[in-house]
Amino acid sequence: MPGLEAARSAVDAELETWLDEALGDAGSIAEPFHHAVLAPGKRIRPLLLIGAWEAASGTARGGASDPPGALCRLALGPELVHAYSLVHDDLPCMDDDDLRRGRPTLHVRYGERVAILAGASMQPLAILAVGDGAAGLGLDEEVTARLIGVLARAAGGAGMVGGQLLDLRAEGEDVSFETLERIHLGKTASLIRACCTMGGIAAGAPExxxxxxxxxxxxxxxxFQTVDDILDVTGSSRRMGKVGGRDEALGKATTPSVLGLAGARERAEHLGREAFRELSFLPAADRLREIGRLILERDR
Known part of the structure; x- marks a missing residue:
């Protein structure tokens, strides 16, 4: 997918450049921060924001052109929130993982205290990135505040953090599909939804x-979360860059544990059809379709 690779490279370049600016006087926190944030990743969330901006602005790039630098900077906000969530998810008091994105997790490499502080420092920087990106795009204060509000709500107790808490409390429990859906809506879909919403707002799209x-x-x-659940059962640790089988070992509520593996695959296909149906009305949604296929067909 050369179009996505070009956009991902643009995001990575902006991430490294902006972190050098933002962490210029950060001292000892900079090295662990870079270890976590600059680790090779799919960058699905910033790519979704960029794709949504293109779809909403009617800019049909066909997945080939590099996105504007200011748009990439705006898209760093959700990526930093995501990176923080991974650092804290991996902690011994949470999911206690030793491997992330093919590297030792932050607490394994630098210690638990440093990992907690590094993860916490990513949250205000995410807001700063949104503000910088919005300014670069020439967006006014009202729109900038709306973008920050969308990201903050998606990351907080009513979104990602709340979903993660529900996920922890469901360990070892026999949960219903409705409970599983609430967990997944919070811990994963809230931030991904926010990326798509933010792209539309930044483009000045109608409501x-x-x-x-x-x-x-x-x-x-x-x-995305459904495929993640499936891969935890069927994928290889080498391909995924993290230890497989952790969900079952921790007694997590997952789509395969609730619906079975075949049911989980059917669920992923159904959700994919729902997602693509929304794009059928947007003539410049090629990038979003490409990302959607990547999410549904990935093996890591």
């Missing part, structure tokens, strides 16, 4: 288009 992108984000976010 019906923003709502359509938001619905796409919910469906593809749930599909």
């Amino acid at each position: 019906d288009t923003v709502e359509r992108l938001t619905r796409f984000g919910v469906a593809i976010g749930l599909a």
Whole structure:
């Protein structure tokens, strides 16, 4: 997928450049921060924000052109929130993982205290990135505040953090599909939905288009977690860059544990169809379709 690779490279370049600026006087926290944030990743969340901006602005790039630098900077906000969540998820008091993105997890490499502080420091920097990106795009204060609000709500107690807490409390429990859906909506789909919403807002799209992108984000976010659950059962640790089989070992509530493996695959296909249906009304949604296929077909 050469179009996505070019966009991912643009995001990575902006991430490294901006971190050098933002962490110029950060001292000892800079090295562990770089270890966690600059580790090779799919960058799905910033790519979704960029794709949603293109779809909402009617800029049909066909997945080939590099996105504007200011847009990449705006897209760093959700990526930093995501990176923080991974650092804290991996802690011994949480999921206690030793491997992430093919590297030792942050607490394994630098110690638990450093990992907690590094993860915490990513949250205000995420807000700073959104503000910088919005300024670069020439967005006014009202729109910038709305973008920050969307990201903050998605990351907080009513979104990602709340979903992660539900996930922890469900360990070892026999949960219903409705409970599983609430967990997945919070811990995964909320941030992915926010990326799609933010892209539409940043593009100045009408509200019906923003709502359509938001619905796409919910469906593809749930599909992302469903595929993640499947890969934890069927994928290899080498390909995924993290230890497989952890969900079962921790007694996690997952789509295969609730619906079975065949049911989980059917669920992912259904969510994919829902997501793509929302894009059928957006003529410049090629990048989003490409990302959606990547999410549904990935093996890591």
